[in-house]
Amino acid sequence: MSTAATAPQRTAPAIGAPVVEARGVVMRFGGLVAVNNVDLTVHEGEIVGLIGPNGAGKTTFFNCLTGMYKPTEGQVTLSGETLPPKPRRVVTAGMARTFQNIRLFSNMTSLENVMVGRYCRTSAGPLTSILRGPKYKREEAATRERAQELLDFVGLGDKAEHLSRNLPYGDQRRLEIARALATDPKVILLDEPTAGMNPQETRQASDLIFRIRDMGIAVVVIEHDMRFIFNLCDRVLCLVRGETLIEGSPAEVQSDPRVIEAYIGGGTDDEEEQA
């Protein structure tokens, strides 16, 4: 592994109480065990990295956390409460996510995308919407304002009325983060937030993640870019074939020979992961 230059934003994190606790999560698809007995604890104000070779079960683990899959065994708690395997309830409880392959509402504008994220924090029903009652007006204005704020936060403030499908790739990733932030999460799960980005965009992304952490939101990141992960994270969990290989500080994980072996499979062919 190449040694990472220390990022300037890196401050000693004030680790708080555990937010997310996953205990013994197992996910079987028929005979295939995609995730086998994985534990994960995320504390307040912490950035946790999830790495592993392709097919290690990182995204499946994410799906178990966010209720898109119902884990075969094990349970996930958020702030001490057990999460039901219903994506909507998980979001309401305070865990938001982005997707590996961007899943924006492509024919909506950036602003509308983020406003959809506010859905679970607003409650104007059909009646007040039809009558344009005071509640509707208040909520609609607040939603719009908050969405614009979040767009400014991720640096898309001037692209509010652009259709999300027309945005460049990097902007789409940032928009997805803004949409997830709109749900007022306690923890945000980012699935490969820098995939397909150039080095400058990657730097902006890690800057953005630090700023999210500074808002008091815990962050879990899946990423293949090792320099990015070891710069960013307070703790790193390495999954291999569905099992935890090692969990520890970036330095520990980085120097563990088993991690290197897992990635380059004995050390002959593929070295691009270290770039």
Add this chain to the structure above:
Amino acid sequence: MRYALPTLSDETRAKHAAKGWPLALLGSALLLVSGLLSWSYDDRILGDISIRFWPVGVQIMAMVLGALGVAFALMDRGPLRRVGNWLDVALGLRALSTGVLVFVALVLAAIATEAGGLVNVNEGGWIALVGALLMFVGSRFVPQRELGQMHSARIPGWAEILVIALSMAAVLFLAAYLLNQDDAWLFVLGLAFIIALSMGLARSGFFTWFGHVAQRHKHVLTLAAFAVAFLFPFTQNGSDANMSIATQVLIFAATAIGLNIVVGLAGLLDLGYIAFLGSGAYIGAMMSNSAFATIGWKPPFLVTMLIGAIVASIFGLIIGSPTLRVSGDYLAIVTLAFGEIFRLAMFNLDGNNGPKLTNGPNGIPGIPDLQIGSFNFGDTHNVFGIPLGRFSNYYFILLLLIGFIILVFTRLNNSRIGRGWVAIREDERAAEAMGVNVFGLKLLAFAGGAFLAGLAGTIKAHQDSAVSPDQYLFLESAFLLAAVVLGGMGTIAGVLIGATILKLMPEKLRFFSEYRLLLFGLLLVLMMRFRPEGLVASRRRQLEFHDEDESLAEEVEDWHLEDVR
């Protein structure tokens, strides 16, 4: 352009550009003049077109088309050149001339069949044909010009409002004219005229511009549209024939807009929607003062309306809650079955096979006219000396209902709920993962749509003065869906147009009714091929149907940016 048929290459066009424009202008001018000439020796057909300098009916239509052609030509080169910077005159002229050729050919065919042979065609008809041919050939060689950005094309505000008012007046005039044609040929020719006119205007981009204007003066447009609809009964001189059709169109349109909430906004395919109209109608009938009504309680009509709507929405919830977990084709099949179950249930609840509620196949006849306060809907009232009969009364109350339904539709669409529906349509799993209550919103669309159909149903029972199970066949559901798809999913104007087309045609063209299924099928197939987003497309829907069209995406983005400015 996207769906252009095989056309000339640009080089050929450039080579003959100099000849094209004079030909097109000459053709248009000939068409304009031909209206003043005699078209036939026979003075009994198509409203006497044999007299010179006395244009009627088709001759006036030909003159209007000719005048538009001349205007287009002068926009390309000549005094109106500035307008040509915004309108795509070349495309407009091409589309117009195609429509004109079909129109003139139909006129000649009409003269030939009505009067017996083409020998009856007088010089006016032939000159019109020559003019149409010249236009057709000439317009093919008019090259396209570089166009300015449409949304920056501005004329003074009062002029824009004037354009809206004039367009609405034209719509009223054309509708009244068409409906008053007893001659089937004149009706067909009127349609051909409208199609030719709108083809020319649409391809030139006039409607796009009109859309921008309408966007800037939304309230004026809505007001003008309602004023026109409100004035329509006054053009009928107390004749019930057209008003009866108009009320049927309104009921059909009201139901179709309700269905559009389900199909167009929430994206759920419902093939049994007529059952909700039916349950409203049955409730209205059972609680009416009919001698055959089966429920003793006779509340005021507004209460009955509410009960009918609530019963319909309960049906919506009952059918929706187990089935909305399936989607797409499966949902369509379940709703189709529900429509049939409703009809069969109404057929059988006659006291032999269950409670006596519906009188089985006989239905509930003899429903008296509505009476709200001292206003009886069966009476003829004179307003400003113009008699307004029974159907006009129903027409007005239905207009109110449609206004209410449109209000519900647009306001739900522009709210948190509407955004949720769009998100579900775009990516259901992502919507769920962003905290949108997918199931709840689908159920709301289903129950809300049913509620509106129930409202319409209670009025329909009184207007038809009878309900029976055979009014609520699957075919009716299919027609409702066809109106939505034809007009444009997710839009009001589109569905109104779709409903009018589907309901008006069979009424005005009796000979056509035997083939109506064949022709509607054909129409839908053609629509799916050439314009899947419907006649009047909502911008977002249009994008969904043309996923790869980047220039369209840019255009839609311009709309959004303009909204902000």
